[in-house]
Amino acid sequence: MKVSYLKDYNKGKKAFLPNDDHYNLSLYINIKDGEENHIFNEDNFGDQSLKIRIESQNKDILTINEDEDGDFRILTDGIGTSDLKYKVQTESVSDDDNTIFEGTIPCNVYDLSIDAGTDGGLCLLPNESRQLSAKINGIDENEVTYKWKTTQGTLENADQQTCKIIAPSTTLSSEANNVVSVKAYINNGQDELDTAEEYFIVQDCNLSVIHELMTDRGYVVQTGDTLKAGQAYRIRLNGALPGFGIGNTDHTFYILKFEQDGDSVVLDENKEDLVDNNFATISVGVFGGEPNRMITPKKAGKLTVTGTIYRENKEFKTETKTFTVESDNTPSESTKPDPTPNPSNPTPSQPTTAAPATTTPAKVTVKKTTLKSAKNAKGKKLVVKWKKNTAGNGYQIQYSTSKKFAKGNKTKTISKNKTTSYTIKKLKKKKTYYVRIRTYKKVSGKTYYSEWSSVKKVKIKK
Numbered sequence: 001m002k003v004s005y006l007k008d009y010n011k012g013k014k015a016f017l018p019n020d021d022h023y024n025l026s027l028y029i030n031i032k033d034g035e036e037n038h039i040f041n042e043d044n045f046g047d048q049s050l051k052i053r054i055e056s057q058n059k060d061i062l063t064i065n066e067d068e069d070g071d072f073r074i075l076t077d078g079i080g081t082s083d084l085k086y087k088v089q090t091e092s093v094s095d096d097d098n099t100i101f102e103g104t105i106p107c108n109v110y111d112l113s114i115d116a117g118t119d120g121g122l123c124l125l126p127n128e129s130r131q132l133s134a135k136i137n138g139i140d141e142n143e144v145t146y147k148w149k150t151t152q153g154t155l156e157n158a159d160q161q162t163c164k165i166i167a168p169s170t171t172l173s174s175e176a177n178n179v180v181s182v183k184a185y186i187n188n189g190q191d192e193l194d195t196a197e198e199y200f201i202v203q204d205c206n207l208s209v210i211h212e213l214m215t216d217r218g219y220v221v222q223t224g225d226t227l228k229a230g231q232a233y234r235i236r237l238n239g240a241l242p243g244f245g246i247g248n249t250d251h252t253f254y255i256l257k258f259e260q261d262g263d264s265v266v267l268d269e270n271k272e273d274l275v276d277n278n279f280a281t282i283s284v285g286v287f288g289g290e291p292n293r294m295i296t297p298k299k300a301g302k303l304t305v306t307g308t309i310y311r312e313n314k315e316f317k318t319e320t321k322t323f324t325v326e327s328d329n330t331p332s333e334s335t336k337p338d339p340t341p342n343p344s345n346p347t348p349s350q351p352t353t354a355a356p357a358t359t360t361p362a363k364v365t366v367k368k369t370t371l372k373s374a375k376n377a378k379g380k381k382l383v384v385k386w387k388k389n390t391a392g393n394g395y396q397i398q399y400s401t402s403k404k405f406a407k408g409n410k411t412k413t414i415s416k417n418k419t420t421s422y423t424i425k426k427l428k429k430k431k432t433y434y435v436r437i438r439t440y441k442k443v444s445g446k447t448y449y450s451e452w453s454s455v456k457k458v459k460i461k462k
Contacts, residue, residue: 012106015084016186017062018194019111019138021430023074050100051089058082061109076109079138083107110138112184114198116246121407122180122200123243124153124167130246133162134182134196145189150180152202165200172202177410197428199401199408205244209305209321210236214294217365218438218450225321229297230328234285236292237307237319242406247312254291257306258282260299260325267293279303289405300327366441366450367391374435374456382424382458384435390417392439392450397422399435403457413440432459 017023054072056062061082063075074084088101115133116122124130134146141161148158152172156164165180172178178200184193212219214232227233237254245253252268259265260279267275267282269291275282279299285292297303303325308318370387377383384397395414402408414422417439427433434457439450 015105015107016139016193017074017076017107017109018430019076019079019109021076023076024072052086053089054084054086056082056084062107079109079111081106081108081138108138110136110194112136112182112194112196114180114182114196116198116200118243118246118248121241121243121402122198122246123205123241124165124200124202125204126169126171126202127167128202129164129166131162131164132180132182132198134184136184139186139193143186144193145185147183147185148180149183150178152176152178152200155180167200167202170202171204172200176201178202201241201243205309205317206239207307207309207317207319208238209307209319210238211323212236215365217367218448220364220448225323227297227303227323227325228328229299229325232294232296234292235295235305236285236290237309238290240290240307240309240317242289244309244311244316248310249313251310251313254307254309256291256293257304257308258295259304259306260297260301297325300325364441364443364446364448366439366448368450369395369437369439369453371435371437371453371456374458376458376460376462377423378462380425380427380429380460380462382427382433382435382460383421384424384437384456385421386437386453388418388420389439392417392441394440395419395437396440396449397424397435397437398452399424399433401428401431401433403434403455405434405436427460429460429462432457434458 052072054064056064056074058080061076061078061080062084063077065073065075084105084107086103086105087099090098090100113135115135116130122130132148134148136144144161146159146161148155148163150165153168154166156166163182179197180200181195181197183195185191186193210221211227212221212234214234219234222233235256237256240254242253252270255266255268257264257266258280263277263279265275265277265280265282272284274284279297279301280303281296281298283294285294291307291309302322304320304322306318306320309316367389369389369392372385372387374382374384382399386395389395393415394417397412397414398405398409399412400407400409412422412424424435434455436452436455438452441448
């Protein structure tokens with residue numbers, strides 16, 4: 001039998017299998033004739049020669065699926081050990097026992113990860129240092145050694161289970177592919193077991209409160225500090241990336257406080273219920289990225305938004321912005337009627353040439369693009385296809401290893417709106433990626449975006 005990840009371990013053979021993955025089991029026979037090897041596998045046995053039967057001792061750890069062609073797939077779903085018992089049989093139906101070979105493969109299902117103190121990616125300040133720990137479950141930690149590596153900054157104790165990363169003095173965006181990784185070894189460092197990675201960025205945490213007008217096709221960033229009652233907006237705490245919430249164990253990452261006329265609503269990342277009070281309706285925002293909430297003001301007045309983020313269980317940054325909420329029936333300056341002249345006090349005659357009309361700029365909306373498919377292609381590639389959308393100038397494809405796009409996000413811009421496919425290269429094997437797409441449109445020097453499409457999940461297997 002030939003099994004991937006089969007290693008010598010404690011004077012025996014054992015298969016080490018990462019959790020949440022799948023493996024194919026195939027028949028492989030090597031017959032030695034003197035110094036010659038004669039290798040046989042399922043491709044040259046013939047359809048009716050041999051068959052294989054397999055079962056898992058612990059179905060909570062290893063699950064066996066057999067397809068209609070009789071091929072087996074091993075699914076790992078849990079941490080721990082389980083024996084795989086297999087039999088090689090002939091296709092004879094006349095013999096009660098047609099087993100010609102049987103055996104057992106001890107399996108160890110494990111999980112390797114990096115504990116950076118946050119679930120939202122790793123955001124470091126320039127020159128900041130941070131402790132990182134390698135975590136392995138399913139294998140005795142005393143049997144494992146480690147080796148750390150980083151693409152940016154420096155590392156201390158790079159051959160220990162816990163190391164320190166020191167960020168560079170300059171800021172680094174998420175587009176720079178900044179990665180710190182750790183390799184785990186067994187058998188006194190002789191056999192490489194697996195690699196875990198953590199993406200990070202380096203930047204100053206400069207907060208600002210941003211408001212975006214919600215349209216039927218996306219969000220448009222607004223200037224100024226005026227809101228309209230009855231209109232829906234997204235209020236976003238710009239610059240508050242989840243990775244800045246590092247070290248929070250007994251405190252939420254952020255708080256958003258809305259106040260008007262002495263009434264207030266305080267929301268944190270765990271509050272997802274709809275809030276409907278006398279001055280506004282507030283609902284959960286868009287998942288992933290910076291803290292945000294959807295808000296529809298109800299009445300005119302002064303609305304104050306205060307955003308606070310926490311780090312190491314302490315207040316880290318706070319930003320406040322006060323908006324003027326206008327009534328939903330308040331006419332704008334361009335639509336207010338001219339005052340009626342007083343006949344008893346006539347005004348001097350004016351030239352008859354009409355003044356140019358004042359027009360309100362049209363509302364810019366961008367049509368959403370439909371993501372058709374995202375599939376793994378040979379060579380650790382991801383082929384993304386979408387429905388053509390000529391309503392905009394082009395597209396943005398975003399992909400991440402984070403389901404909520406909270407860390408390690410990468411964005412590719414497609415400048416031609418007639419393009420309907422793109423291949424993402426140099427991905428990591430065995431990693432799961434999440435993909436989405438949106439349209440962009442340029443109007444008068446400004447760029448507007450549609451909503452993101454639905455998300456496709458793809459695991460890189462080849």
